[in-house]
Amino acid sequence: MHDGERYGEWRGGFARMSEGVLIDAPIRLNEHELQAHWFAGDFGRNFLTRDGVRVQIVQFGTWNHEAGPDFAEASVSFDGAPPVKGCIELDTDWRDWERHGHATNEDYESVILHLFTQRGTLDFFTRTLQHRNVPQVLLDVTALTHRAPEFLPEAKLGRCVGPLRALPEEKVREILLGSAHFRLQRKAASLALLTELHGSDEALYQGLAAALGYKSNKLAFTLISQRLPLRLALRAKAETDALLFGLSGFLNAADLGEYDATARIYLRRLWEQWWPRRAQYERLTIGPGIWKMSGQRPANHPQRRLGALAQIIRHWPKMRALKEECDPAAVRRFFHELRDEYWDHHFTLTSKAGNARMALVGESRLTEILANVLFPLAVSANPERWSDYQKLPAALSNRRVEIAATRLFGESVRRHELLRSVAMQQGLLQIYEDFCMQDSSDCQRCRFPEQLARW
Ligand code: SF4
Structure with a gap:
């Protein structure tokens, strides 16, 4: 018997554990509660679409707090085929897709799966602006056994959290600075090309x-x-x-x-x-x-x-x-x-x-201008300016940095220590774009954790 089972017995079994928190029927959850359940994996990860296609959620993706579908950067396998990357939209009622104008909004063109918990009596197809038919899955809310979690991270922890934690802080700094330097040089090269074509x-x-x-x-x-x-x-x-x-x-x-x-x-x-x-x-x-x-x-x-x-x-x-x-x-x-x-x-x-x-021009825009325009141009003219770039403090973090930090570092103290400079944040974003955004295997085939050992 493993520790989890022993704990379950000790506190009176799963049925007792759910007492008092079971959701009353008929279950009426608002969209936010549904999203929290979905992202916590409470509905599972294997489903059937309305027309009988097997669906496996390989990656739940990240919360989208801006305009557009509910979850971004998800990865879904249909009928065992290699996973497809895209967005997921979750509605309480399937007709919300049309009612909320998603069918005519190009932001929803990237949706690869439409989830809902209620359906009407008439047939309904989820179509995008380009008339693509989006697979539909009806979620079963009666399968939920507990209330929606009150706190959920912005993104799921990645497989590299452990290996990164095991590395000495100096090594992690070195890696982040290495990717920041690479990023800065790439930006410098694209601005140098613009300079060559159109003048400085x-x-x-x-x-x-x-x-x-x-x-x-x-x-x-x-x-x-x-x-x-x-x-x-x-x-x-x-x-x-x-x-x-x-x-x-x-x-x-x-x-x-x-x-x-x-x-x-x-x-x-x-x-x-x-x-x-x-x-x-x-x-x-x-x-x-x-x-x-x-x-x-x-x-x-x-x-x-x-x-x-x-x-x-x-x-x-x-x-x-x-x-x-x-x-x-x-x-x-x-x-x-x-x-x-x-x-x-x-x-x-x-x-x-x-x-x-x-x-x-607010503080975060100003930092972006320094990091993405003025310093790349300065470093391209004089590579020694790299050392000044490393000293730039990061006044604020942004959502993308937070998501990347959650995936790679979880909630560790080190995360906050490390991300106080623009260079470290930019380095983190580069790793996120190079590895996390290319991955559609829920970290399983990502080379980054193994590459850490070779740094
Ligand atoms: S995709 Fe790779 S780099 Fe990103 S969280 Fe997973 S293991 Fe880490």
Whole structure:
């Protein structure tokens, strides 16, 4: 008898253990409780789809707290075939797929499995925007024997948690710094290519635009910086912001009457400057389908970020000098002092003005700009700047870093000690992208744990 069985007997068997916490029938769980049960593995990992296909959940993936399907980076095997990676959506009622507009939302194109706990009497197919038929699984809530866990980690612990814990801290630091250095050099190489193709100013401008768009609107910002190159943006002088907003497709004719006074004045100026140039840029305007507005903090709204880009262009000689110097303190000062009469107090082009002044570029964006644009450019010009990069403190962590840290380190004290610098966080992200995101075997075929021994 193993320890678990002995413990079960000692506390009176499983039936007793469930007493008082069994869910009353009929079982009505809200979506969050269902998701918690699902992620905890309470429904099991083997199912049959509605049309009889065997389904095995190889990886439960990670929670998605942003717009889009409930779970990302899952891995599912159908009828014993090699696992497929994608997202999983869990609804209480299967009709929620249509009711919530998932069928016409391209974010749901990546869904490989649709779970639900209730079905109607009529037949229903889960179809995506591209008319793909998503396999459906009806979950049996009556099989649940206990309440949903109140705390669940963001992601499951990986197989490498043990081997990493067994390594001395210095070794783990070495590995993270090694992957951070690799990541920095890769970014430096791609910015060097942009410099070769378009010149150093345009490369810096495109890098900054991509960093402001990160992550949901990186493509949109990159397109804008390509379609309105810096030399044209600089030539537009006081009309730069009108060109940026016009090209972004944000200046559609609307009734100004519904907005507050400051928004009306600002919008009228943008329109008046954009309208005469509209025909010239019409073909290059970004369509609304490219923008992702949901799931963003109001202060990070892409329109505010576009306002920040306009101000960076306005202060271009200073920005260029900051790039040459790459002094984190001076970069911080510049971005803290960056102001815009309108965007200091507005979330969007049409929102009401707030009293408190908001930073145009927040702390986490500033760190991204240093880590992903200014330092890669500095290291590409002078490899010795790597040692300065290692000293950059990480003011904040982000969700992706948290997920990667949970997978590799669990909740160990070491995790928090290790991730205090930008370099260590970037190193962790590189490992996550190279190994975790490539893996669809729930860590079983991942080479990282074995490679640790060879470092
Ligand atoms: S996929 Fe590899 S690196 Fe990622 S958690 Fe699993 S064992 Fe670790």
